[in-house]
Amino acid sequence: MTKTAILLLNLGTPDAPTAPAVRRYLAEFLGDPRVVELPRWLWLPILHGIILRTRPAKSAAKYATIWTPEGSPLKVHTERQAKLLRGLLGSRGDKDTLVAWAMRYGNPSTAATLDALKNQGVTRTIVLPLYPQYAGSTTASAYDAVAAWKQRDPAAMQFVEVRSYPDHKAYIRALANSVRDHWMNQGRGDKLVMSFHGIPKRSVERGDPYADECRRTAEALAAGLGLAPDKWQMTFQSRFGAAEWLQPYTQPTLEQMARDGLKSVDVICPGFPADCLETLEEISMECREAFLHAGGGEFNYIPCLNERGDWIEALADMARTHLAA
Numbered sequence: 001m002t003k004t005a006i007l008l009l010n011l012g013t014p015d016a017p018t019a020p021a022v023r024r025y026l027a028e029f030l031g032d033p034r035v036v037e038l039p040r041w042l043w044l045p046i047l048h049g050i051i052l053r054t055r056p057a058k059s060a061a062k063y064a065t066i067w068t069p070e071g072s073p074l075k076v077h078t079e080r081q082a083k084l085l086r087g088l089l090g091s092r093g094d095k096d097t098l099v100a101w102a103m104r105y106g107n108p109s110t111a112a113t114l115d116a117l118k119n120q121g122v123t124r125t126i127v128l129p130l131y132p133q134y135a136g137s138t139t140a141s142a143y144d145a146v147a148a149w150k151q152r153d154p155a156a157m158q159f160v161e162v163r164s165y166p167d168h169k170a171y172i173r174a175l176a177n178s179v180r181d182h183w184m185n186q187g188r189g190d191k192l193v194m195s196f197h198g199i200p201k202r203s204v205e206r207g208d209p210y211a212d213e214c215r216r217t218a219e220a221l222a223a224g225l226g227l228a229p230d231k232w233q234m235t236f237q238s239r240f241g242a243a244e245w246l247q248p249y250t251q252p253t254l255e256q257m258a259r260d261g262l263k264s265v266d267v268i269c270p271g272f273p274a275d276c277l278e279t280l281e282e283i284s285m286e287c288r289e290a291f292l293h294a295g296g297g298e299f300n301y302i303p304c305l306n307e308r309g310d311w312i313e314a315l316a317d318m319a320r321t322h323l324a325a
């Protein structure tokens with residue numbers, strides 16, 4: 001009999017908010033040729049000679065501001081999402097499907113998690129990356145890790161690989177509900193900024209579909225909320241390195257909005273299903289301060305989908321589509 005598992009795959013996060021733990025994490029992450037596409041002979045000396053000497057301490061200080069007693073928010077939310085999905089599928093009569101979670105970088109690793117599933121007799125795994133929009137640096141890299149595991153024993157497991165879901169109805173519905181809930185509890189801002197993680201502009205020019213998929217999500221969310229074009233804007237955050245990334249950049253856009261006299265802004269990060277360093281520190285702390293410093297009135301950060309029931313329903317919906325196939 002086929003035993004099936006659903007595997008939620010996320011990016012990964014350091015094991016502790018300390019410079020050595022962040023260095024280990026960044027060495028693996030930024031050493032991945034899918035993430036920094038420069039030739040190795042050029043990039044590896046920069047990575048090991050400069051970046052891994054300076055960035056870990058600075059990033060660790062930022063991680064320390066968001067760390068929880070249970071660990072890094074990205075890990076805590078991913079683990080809880082898996083647990084809730086397991087409960088939801090179980091309550092709908094699907095008790096035989098296992099639900100697991102793993103990280104592309106750091107722990108629990110993709111390979112160790114697949115080993116554990118195989119040891120539990122799983123022969124079919126539905127892989128659901130926690131990246132609604134496809135990018136080479138995230139989705140393709142996660143599937144590189146799955147492919148590397150598969151290569152060791154090609155007959156051990158059959159994989160169903162979900163590519164992306166930028167305008168999946170239940171995902172957009174969960175995002176729209178989260179904005180409406182926020183408006184109901186905190187009031188409605190003058191504009192909704194939808195901030196996505198950026199990637200280098202050059203990757204898009206080489207054919208990466210990421211920017212198009214972010215646009216699909218943003219337009220579907222705006223349509224779901226009935227927003228007029230002047231009531232929302234899509235931006236890109238988390239630029240890394242000196243090259244140009246996708247524009248417009250989030251922080252300068254927010255500062256310009258403040259200078260233009262915008263009284264209140266709501267900010268959502270639809271590409272991050274779980275709150276993490278990039279949302280809790282970069283958006284809710286750094287960008288908030290920049291907006292207020294530039295003369296903006298009120299900055300409202302709308303949390304990621306995290307443990308929302310409608311998001312867990314969306315994950316179950318995607319899982320069931322493939323379970324039934």
Ligand SMILES: C=CC1=C(C)c2cc3[nH]c(cc4nc(cc5[nH]c(cc1n2)c(C)c5CCC(=O)O)C(CCC(=O)O)=C4C)c(C)c3C=C
Nearest residue numbers: 011012013035059074135137138197199240271276277278
């Ligand atoms: C949501 C999708 C993501 C894309 C696309 C992405 C591309 C990308 N990221 C970097 C560099 C860094 N990203 C970092 C953190 C980080 N990135 C994502 C998601 C995407 N990245 C998440 C969810 C997180 C948070 C992890 C956490 O622990 O909370 C970091 C590490 C933090 C820091 O030192 O600033 C770096 C570095 C590149 C270069 C890139 C595409 C080319």
Ligand SMILES: [Fe+2]
Nearest residue numbers: 011197238278
């Ligand atoms: Fe990133």
Ligand SMILES: [Fe+2]
Nearest residue numbers: 238277278282
């Ligand atoms: Fe960042």
